[in-house]
Amino acid sequence: MQIDNKRLIELSNLESSINYIFKDKKLLNNAFIHTSYTNEHVNLHGKSNERLEFLGDAVLELVFSEIIYKYFKKVDEGILTKLRANLVCEKSFSELSDKINLSDYLLLGKGEEKSGGRQKDSIKADAFEAFNGALYIDSDYEQVYNFIYDLIEDKLINTETIKEYVNDFKSMLQEHLHKYKNINCNYELIKEEGLSHCKKFYVNVKIGNKILGTGEGKNKKLAEQMAAKDALKKMNVI
Secondary structure (H helix, E strand, O other), X not given: OOOOHHHHHHHHHHHHHHOOOOOOHXXXXXXXEOHHHHOOOHHHOOOOOHHHXXXXXHHHHHHHHHHHHHHXXXXXXXXXXXXXXHHOOXXXXXXXXXXXXXXXXXXXXXXXXXXXXXXXXXXHHHHHHHHHHHHHHHOOHHHHHHHHHHHHHHHHHOOOHHHHHOOOHHHHHHHHHHHHOOXXXXXXXEEEEOOOOOOEEEEEEEEOOEEEEEEEEOXXXXXXXXXXXXXXXXXXXX
């Protein structure tokens, strides 16, 4: 597919925004060719971004795995797996695609364009995978790693990242204790106060008589989660 000057200028805007200039412009352009577009252009049959999407999916899983492995040094395998599952998924990729406006560069068929395809999570996520597949071919693994790290750094430095993506401190604490000490913890309701419609519960999480953490919440379940979170913080897991 020949790329006209207008398209080259569009793509150069993307290159400027990510601070990387592609050596192969056709490869970059190919990352944005949706199957609906090839269906309307016979000369492009079989030249959609699906193959790049296939490659990008594999590269991104490794990149995300390495990033969270290095960043969360005291988090065990079970939690890392949950984190990765919530980062390497359609919703996450769609959000990351939006951060660099990848959907602006998509080449869609007329029908897909009319139906709002440019804003569909699935299409944006696929484009993100294809783009990273192209970036990997045009450069190397390190370039993709640095690109992704810059995109998600704000999530990594936010201490609520684990809460956002895992949202189960009790399971996290239990997995950690099993992994390193092979012991169980228990939760003890200390007290509850307030009127029936606005009660507050206070809970300790313990190993035997040793208190690992304390939490409070509007119900017992939430108070237990907060106690587990407090314990994880005191153990420097999060």
